[in-house]
Amino acid sequence: MFETIIGLEVHVQLNTKTKLFCSCPTSFNHRQNTNTCPTCLALPGALPVLNEEVLHKSIQFGTAIEATINQVSYFDRKSYFYPDSPSAYQITQLYTPVVEHGKLRIDLEDGSHKIVRINRAHIEADAGKSIHDGEISKVDLNRAGTPLLEIVSEPDMRNAEEAVQYLKKLHSIVRYIDISDANMQEGSFRVDVNVSIRPKGDEKLYTRVEIKNINSFRFIQKAIEVEVSRQIEAWEDGTYDEEIIQETRLYDANRNETRSMRGKEEAADYRYFPEPDLKKAVITNEMLKTYSQIPELPDQKAKRFVEEFGINEYNASVITSTKETAKFFEDMMEEGISAKNAVTWLTVELPARFSGGMDITTSPVDAKKLATLVKRIEDKTISGKAAKEVLDYIMQNDEDIDTVIEKLGLKQVSDTGAIEAMVDEILSKNQDKVEEYKNGKEKLFGFFVGQVMKASKGSANPQAVNEILKQKLS
Amino acid sequence: MQIDDQLLTRLETLSMIRIDERKREEIIEELSEFLNFADNLKELDTSGVDDKFAMDDAPTSLREDIPSCNTEISESILKNAPQSDEDFFIVPKIIE
Ligand SMILES: [Zn+2]
Numbered sequence: 262m263f264e265t266i267i268g269l270e271v272h273v274q275l276n277t278k279t280k281l282f283c284s285c286p287t288s289f290n291h292r293q294n295t296n297t298c299p300t301c302l303a304l305p306g307a308l309p310v311l312n313e314e315v316l317h318k319s320i321q322f323g324t325a326i327e328a329t330i331n332q333v334s335y336f337d338r339k340s341y342f343y344p345d346s347p348s349a350y351q352i353t354q355l356y357t358p359v360v361e362h363g364k365l366r367i368d369l370e371d372g373s374h375k376i377v378r379i380n381r382a383h384i385e386a387d388a389g390k391s392i393h394d395g396e397i398s399k400v401d402l403n404r405a406g407t408p409l410l411e412i413v414s415e416p417d418m419r420n421a422e423e424a425v426q427y428l429k430k431l432h433s434i435v436r437y438i439d440i441s442d443a444n445m446q447e448g449s450f451r452v453d454v455n456v457s458i459r460p461k462g463d464e465k466l467y468t469r470v471e472i473k474n475i476n477s478f479r480f481i482q483k484a485i486e487v488e489v490s491r492q493i494e495a496w497e498d499g500t501y502d503e504e505i506i507q508e509t510r511l512y513d514a515n516r517n518e519t520r521s522m523r524g525k526e527e528a529a530d531y532r533y534f535p536e537p538d539l540k541k542a543v544i545t546n547e548m549l550k551t552y553s554q555i556p557e558l559p560d561q562k563a564k565r566f567v568e569e570f571g572i573n574e575y576n577a578s579v580i581t582s583t584k585e586t587a588k589f590f591e592d593m594m595e596e597g598i599s600a601k602n603a604v605t606w607l608t609v610e611l612p613a614r615f616s617g618g619m620d621i622t623t624s625p626v627d628a629k630k631l632a633t634l635v636k637r638i639e640d641k642t643i644s645g646k647a648a649k650e651v652l653d654y655i656m657q658n659d660e661d662i663d664t665v666i667e668k669l670g671l672k673q674v675s676d677t678g679a680i681e682a683m684v685d686e687i688l689s690k691n692q693d694k695v696e697e698y699k700n701g702k703e704k705l706f707g708f709f710v711g712q713v714m715k716a717s718k719g720s721a722n723p724q725a726v727n728e729i730l731k732q733k734l735s
Numbered sequence: 736m737q738i739d740d741q742l743l744t745r746l747e748t749l750s751m752i753r754i755d756e757r758k759r760e761e762i763i764e765e766l767s768e769f770l771n772f773a774d775n776l777k778e779l780d781t782s783g784v785d786d787k788f789a790m791d792d793a794p795t796s797l798r799e800d801i802p803s804c805n806t807e808i809s810e811s812i813l814k815n816a817p818q819s820d821e822d823f824f825i826v827p828k829i830i831e
Contacts, residue, residue: 279802286802293822297809304812314800335787342751344826349750357787391829399823530749541787543794 262461263496265489266469267424267454268416271431272409273441274387274449275318281386281408282309282352289447293401301406303348309538315384315408316544318440319359320552322410325434326379328363330553332544336384336536344400345389353411355533358383359542365414365434366560367426368578377427378415385409410440416455416466421485425478428452429582430559437584438555445476456485458492471509472519484512488519562587570600579608585621592628598635606635610649614656626655633662641722647671674721677729680713683721684729687712698734706730738766 280287283300299307323330337355360382367375387409389402412431418424432450435441443450457469472488475481488510495504510519544552557565563577572580581587586607593603611624611631619625634651637643643651643666651665658665666672674680687709688695698705713726743763747754754762818825 278800279798284798284801284803286804294813294824295806295809295822296804297812298805299808299812302812310798311795312800313797316797340749342749344824344829391826392823393829396828398826398829399820400826401823530745532749535787540789540791540793540795 263458263489263493264461264463265418265420265485266416266457266459266466267418267420267485268469269414269418269424269427270453270455271412271428272387272451272453273412273435273443274451275315275408275410276439276441276449277312277314277318277408279312279314280406281312281315281384282406283307285406287407291403293399293403296403297405301347302402309352311539311542312408316359316542316548317552318408319382319384319410320544320549321438321555322382322412322435322440323360323363324553324555325438325558326360326363326365326382328379328382329361330544330549331357331359331361332546332549333357334359334384334542334544336539336542337533338536339531339533341531343388344398345391345402345405347389347402347405351386351388352536352539353385354383356535359544365427365430367423367430369426370422372575375417375423377417377423380413380415382410382412385411416457416469421482421489424454424485425482428478428481433559433582433584437558445478448476451476452481454481454485454488456488456492458489458496468505468507470505470507470519472512473509473522475512480512480514483514483517484519487512487517491519559584559587566590566600570594572600572604576604576608580604583621589621589628589631593632593635596629596632596636598632598639602635602639603632606631606652610652614652625657625659626652630655630662637662637666641673641724642666643671643673644719644723647673647719670718670720672720674717674725677725680717680721680725680729681733683713683716684709684726684733687716688733695734706734709734738763738770 277287279285280296280301283298285296285298285301288296300309320330322328334354335357336352338350339353339355340350342349358381361380363379363382365377365379367377369375385408387404387407389400389405392399392401414427418427432443435443435450441449445452452475454472454475455469456472457467459465459467470488470492472484475484492501492505495501509522511522512519559578559581563574563581566572566577566580567574579586580590590603590607593607594600611621611626615624631652634648634655637651638645638648647666647669650669650671651662654660654665654669655662660668691709691712694705694708698709709730710723710726713730714721714723717726740759740763743754743759743766813819813822813824816824
């Protein structure tokens with residue numbers, strides 16, 4: 262039996278307004294090479310000046326993962342030559358990072374939890390982008406010098422599920438504290454996975470393989486699974502030492518395999534040394550105090566939802582997994598509806614109607630509307646079944662809930678007089694069945710309910726129908 | 736530390752430059768001279784000195800997060816690039 266060892270490195274692009282060491286804007290989708298200046302283009306004589314907001318966001322992150330925040334940290338220079346890095350080096354923090362020794366609690370499918378240790382989080386500058394086009398490459402340096410926080414876990418995860426849960430929790434936290442857009446497709450949350458295997462019980466760490474730049478949680482899961490199989494097969498075939506080498510591999514989603522990025526390894530020699538253009542970064546006590554203020558985190562929010570609204574832990578963790586969903590739920594609760602109904606309509610009925618990449622942030626039905634719909638079930642204006650029809654309708658049409666209920670004729674009849682009249686009519690039409698019922702054929706009760714509901718075209722309140730029928734038949 | 740032909744080849748790879756065959760001898764000599772000069776520093780006894788020691792112990796200054804952008808500068812940088820097209824810098828094909 263084998264055990265899988267996984268460590269994760271995540272590059273989170275910080276959502277500051279300006280770059281790490283210069284005042285160039287960081288915005289996406291600007292025309293190529295417009296957000297550049299002598300500093301981020303590394304022209305001779307230009308010097309870096311640290312963006313205070315980067316320290317702020319790093320401190321917030323450190324606080325969120327209960328880490329040590331180094332009030333004095335240092336920058337180091339990592340040398341490598343690549344056309345999208347004009348300076349031919351990257352400024353990073355190798356020896357004394359701003360954040361160290363944190364932890365993250367992850368939620369597993371069986372309801373249990375696990376603590377994953379975070380080794381460090383350090384500040385570094387991003388590179389530009391290049392587009393390959395035949396015999397040339399086009400370089401856009403708008404992104405060069407954008408601040409990144411590289412978050413490095415300990416190798417504490419033992420399977421793909423744990424790795425994905427760690428990433429989801431991390432993703433959720435950085436969005437809750439609003440230090441990053443954390444958009445995997447746009448590259449503001451980039452994941453590198455380190456994977457190795459060992460026979461169960463063995464304490465030693467074997468050769469780890471790094472899989473780079475996988476841009477969805479689903480592909481990360483698959484990439485880990487397929488890489489683990491490759492390593493186990495090599496072990497079992499007796500070719501582990503030749504085939505499994507410390508290297509960087511890419512995941513090919515089409516073929517569902519990892520592939521070696523040959524050639525890069527030989528040249529790697531980063532010749533790190535203390536960055537001579539920057540002095541130490543100091544966080545004063547005052548900065549530490551002010552900047553460690555963070556909003557409520559997903560775990561805290563989930564705990565509060567359980568206590569305040571009496572929902573179960575599982576539902577609470579689903580609702581708090583993104584801050585948008587949590588906000589939606591809280592907004593629904595403002596309308597004074599039952600938490601149980603809010604959970605069902607928010608986590609089951611609404612998402613079931615999402616199409617074409619729609620999600621809670623782009624839902625055509627907002628929290629107030631959905632809550633109003635739930636309220637109309639609770640005050641017995643409509644039945645649960647009718648509410649589903651109303652939801653179908655308002656997903657397509659931006660109209661007022663009460664107007665839609667009227668328009669679709671779904672208003673439930675709770676007026677006992679009207680229901681009594683219908684019940685009387687059904688009973689007189691079916692006197693033979695009433696006899697049978699009175700003689701003990703109690704199954705017929707369902708038949709009467711059905712007939713009344715049918716007569717009302719589904720608009721009668723079933724509870725009222727039940728009660729009145731019981732009275733009349735007794 | 737001495738520079739030899741093998742180390743020079745390694746440095747060529749790392750910095751992606753090609754050194755002319757006729758110049759190798761001269762460059763090896765020059766680089767060795769630099770290193771020997773730096774070796775002078777070894778004469779100092781630094782055993783009691785913190786490895787984070789800096790001549791200027793003041794913290795690095797911080798900048799407020801307020802964007803400013805002078806497109807004249809970026810335009811003129813692009814204009815002065817050896818090759819550019821549609822506001823991209825053009826470089827020889829990068830092999831991934
Ligand atoms: Zn700049």
